[in-house]
Amino acid sequence: MYGSTRHEVRINRPAADVWALAGDPAKLHHWFPGIVDCTVDGTSRVIVTGSGIPMPEEILLCDSTQRRFQYRLTIPIFKHHRGTIDIIDLGDDTCLAVYSTEADPRAMALVIGGGSLGALKELKRQLETPTEEHN
Amino acid sequence: MGRKILFITTDQQRYDTLGCNGGTIARTPVIDTVASQGIRYERAHPQSVVCMPSRSTMLTGQHVSTHGVWMNGVPLPDDAPSVAEVLQQAGYRTAIVGKPHFEPFLDPFGRFAENGFASRGTFGPHRGFEHFESATHGAAGPLHYARWLTSTHPEAVGMFYPVLDSSLEVNAMGGGDTGAPQAWANQIPKEWYHTDWVADRTISWLDSLSVDDDWFCWMSFPDPHHPWDPPASEVGRIDWHDVPLPAGYIADAAEREAVLDAKPAHYRAWYDGRLVSNYEAPAAWVPATLTADQLREVTALNAVECELIDEAIGRVLAAISVRGWTDDVDIVFTTDHGELGGDFGLLFKGPYHVDGLMRLPFIWRPAPSAGVAPAVVTKPVGHLDLAPTFCAIAGLAAAPWMEGKALPVDDADADARHFERVLTEWDSELFGVGVHARTITRDGYVCTTYLPGTAHDGTEGELYDMADDPLQRVNRWADPAFAALRSDLVADLWDHQPPMKSPLPTVEAPV
Numbered sequence: 326m327y328g329s330t331r332h333e334v335r336i337n338r339p340a341a342d343v344w345a346l347a348g349d350p351a352k353l354h355h356w357f358p359g360i361v362d363c364t365v366d367g368t369s370r371v372i373v374t375g376s377g378i379p380m381p382e383e384i385l386l387c388d389s390t391q392r393r394f395q396y397r398l399t400i401p402i403f404k405h406h407r408g409t410i411d412i413i414d415l416g417d418d419t420c421l422a423v424y425s426t427e428a429d430p431r432a433m434a435l436v437i438g439g440g441s442l443g444a445l446k447e448l449k450r451q452l453e454t455p456t457e458e459h460n
Numbered sequence: 461m462g463r464k465i466l467f468i469t470t471d472q473q474r475y476d477t478l479g480c481n482g483g484t485i486a487r488t489p490v491i492d493t494v495a496s497q498g499i500r501y502e503r504a505h506p507q508s509v510v511c512m513p514s515r516s517t518m519l520t521g522q523h524v525s526t527h528g529v530w531m532n533g534v535p536l537p538d539d540a541p542s543v544a545e546v547l548q549q550a551g552y553r554t555a556i557v558g559k560p561h562f563e564p565f566l567d568p569f570g571r572f573a574e575n576g577f578a579s580r581g582t583f584g585p586h587r588g589f590e591h592f593e594s595a596t597h598g599a600a601g602p603l604h605y606a607r608w609l610t611s612t613h614p615e616a617v618g619m620f621y622p623v624l625d626s627s628l629e630v631n632a633m634g635g636g637d638t639g640a641p642q643a644w645a646n647q648i649p650k651e652w653y654h655t656d657w658v659a660d661r662t663i664s665w666l667d668s669l670s671v672d673d674d675w676f677c678w679m680s681f682p683d684p685h686h687p688w689d690p691p692a693s694e695v696g697r698i699d700w701h702d703v704p705l706p707a708g709y710i711a712d713a714a715e716r717e718a719v720l721d722a723k724p725a726h727y728r729a730w731y732d733g734r735l736v737s738n739y740e741a742p743a744a745w746v747p748a749t750l751t752a753d754q755l756r757e758v759t760a761l762n763a764v765e766c767e768l769i770d771e772a773i774g775r776v777l778a779a780i781s782v783r784g785w786t787d788d789v790d791i792v793f794t795t796d797h798g799e800l801g802g803d804f805g806l807l808f809k810g811p812y813h814v815d816g817l818m819r820l821p822f823i824w825r826p827a828p829s830a831g832v833a834p835a836v837v838t839k840p841v842g843h844l845d846l847a848p849t850f851c852a853i854a855g856l857a858a859a860p861w862m863e864g865k866a867l868p869v870d871d872a873d874a875d876a877r878h879f880e881r882v883l884t885e886w887d888s889e890l891f892g893v894g895v896h897a898r899t900i901t902r903d904g905y906v907c908t909t910y911l912p913g914t915a916h917d918g919t920e921g922e923l924y925d926m927a928d929d930p931l932q933r934v935n936r937w938a939d940p941a942f943a944a945l946r947s948d949l950v951a952d953l954w955d956h957q958p959p960m961k962s963p964l965p966t967v968e969a970p971v
Contacts, residue, residue: 326627326629326743326891328891332966357569358569358571359568359569359570359571360569374568374569374570375569375570375571375576376567376568376569376570376575376579376602377570377579378568402626402628429627430627430628430629431627431891432566432624432627432628432629432739432969432970433628435533435566435967435968435969435970436564436566436567436568436569436968436969436970438968439533439564439571439966439967439968439969440569440571440968442966442968443571443968
């Protein structure tokens with residue numbers, strides 16, 4: 326069965342600044358709590374979760390013009406998965422970061438969605454904290 | 461040296477599974493004896509009928525709307541109030557052994573603290589518990605029991621019923637002799653099963669204490685929650701063929717369905733397989749397919765699990781006696797919520813505020829040194845009252861954030877301190893299906909009002925007279941003769957129902 330989640334957070338930083346971190350597929354573990362490592366090779370990415378599980382992914386889209394990043398988990402438990410990160414310029418030097426998850430099995434949409442909410446909060450915390458080192 | 465507290469919880473245990481509450485299938489002599497020495501509550505209700513919200517109420521002493529764990533999958537914040545922390549600060553040694561479930565269990569990212577201790581080989585501290593040793597319903601997952609079984613008896617890991625199916629839904633697979641959902645012949649030796657493990661680990665922690673320590677130990681058994689997979693060596697204790705059908709089961713299908721049709725629409729919709737409102741019951745199982753023999757077998761397996769718990773408690777009480785503590789130990793026994801157990805043809809749990817899920821086994825045996833007389837309390841109490849009771853036992857005032865009152869010791873005490881009502885909440889929003897209900901139990905009536913949701917427009921409700929209709933078959937919600945009572949109960953409910961925490965905490969996993 327199919328399920329989806331969508332979370333968003335407004336960040337008081339220009340969209341370009343946020344995209345510089347959120348749009349870099351090799352830096353996901355810098356801001357996604359529970360992902361401890363991240364390796365990119367072309368359109369392949371392997372993340373390692375906090376519980377030690379490696380998860381291979383396919384990068385579907387990394388569009389710096391639209392500021393949209395899309396990927397899918399390719400481990401067999403998923404019949405379908407697509408994650409989408411959008412950084413939307415609000416025109417006042419702030420932006421909206423949106424993290425959407427579609428998954429079958431649907432339970433994984435909730436699990437990843439819960440993680441992505443924590444990730445958005447961490448992204449906001451890092452980017453709105455002047456002294457935070459995130460490069 | 462003060463009074464010590466042994467807080468015993470089970471998971472999803474019906475009121476009528478204990479001998480002291482009239483149960484006739486499981487033999488529960490240990491708890492029956494504890495009840496005879498203490499106070500047995502006949503109308504104790506949870507503030508939620510699913511695990512995480514209910515357990516969060518036990519720990520915080522707060523209504524669900526206040527602590528904000530409004531459905532399974534919503535984590536209790538790490539800094540939420542905790543009665544264990546209050547007791548620890550007062551000098552108590554504190555532990556939880558067994559099922560905690562204050563945080564989501566499905567946690568591949570390892571984001572939640574209670575899932576991380578076992579992999580690091582640590583045991584807390586967490587939420588005021590200096591010792592945090594965890595287990596759940598089987599050998600899967602990140603908790604201490606699973607790690608212990610995997611490392612010491614790896615051949616047993618695959619013997620449990622697979623709680624989730626390949627789609628990560630609660631499994632509907634049938635087993636046992638009858639093909640009943642979640643019935644299973646588990647070949648694990650009894651001494652490796654989680655019930656005995658919880659008792660063993662509790663005894664081990666108690667043995668680590670100084671005889672002069674004051675302590676609060678929450679011993680939390682994962683059973684008799686489904687899956688019904690007790691050790692196969694023990695299943696022969698109760699022959700399911702001999703088990704009577706529960707009083708709440710209506711054998712005639714037409715009569716059963718007429719009763720369901722008189723309740724709000726989600727009852728019949730789930731029964732027919734047209735609506736799955738919550739994650740906790742198998743999504744692929746249709747209650748209308750439940751046979752009488754399947755129910756007999758489930759009831760028998762459930763009773764075996766209750767017997768194993770009773771015997772495990774007996775071992776812990778014996779260990780306490782060896783330490784010379786018995787006269788100074790308060791024992792509180794309850795469960796997080798009940799089990800539908802065949803009532804109206806339904807199993808498992810969901811948004812159904814009827815006695816199968818709401819009427820709790822609930823016993824407090826004060827320390828014999830306190831000199832409290834045995835009693836039976838008929839007035840309504842709830843999980844909300846546990847945390848203030850633990851404070852009172854320790855000689856502490858209830859913390860200001862606690863919303864209940866120390867439990868009454870008899871009905872006169874309950875009257876004097878205005879134990880008049882108990883509230884229960886349900887909220888769920890899962891993959892586009894929402895159910896929202898609020899319930900008040902007062903003056904011998906159970907009254908539930910539904911808020912707008914997938915199956916309800918906000919006008920539906922349930923009203924049962926517990927004296928004339930103990931099996932809750934006749935819904936008086938729309939009966940003109942009960943209109944004034946209904947209005948009064950609903951008004952009283954909203955007068956006492958705290959507002960939901962805002963902003964609404966997010967669901968971060970299915971369970």
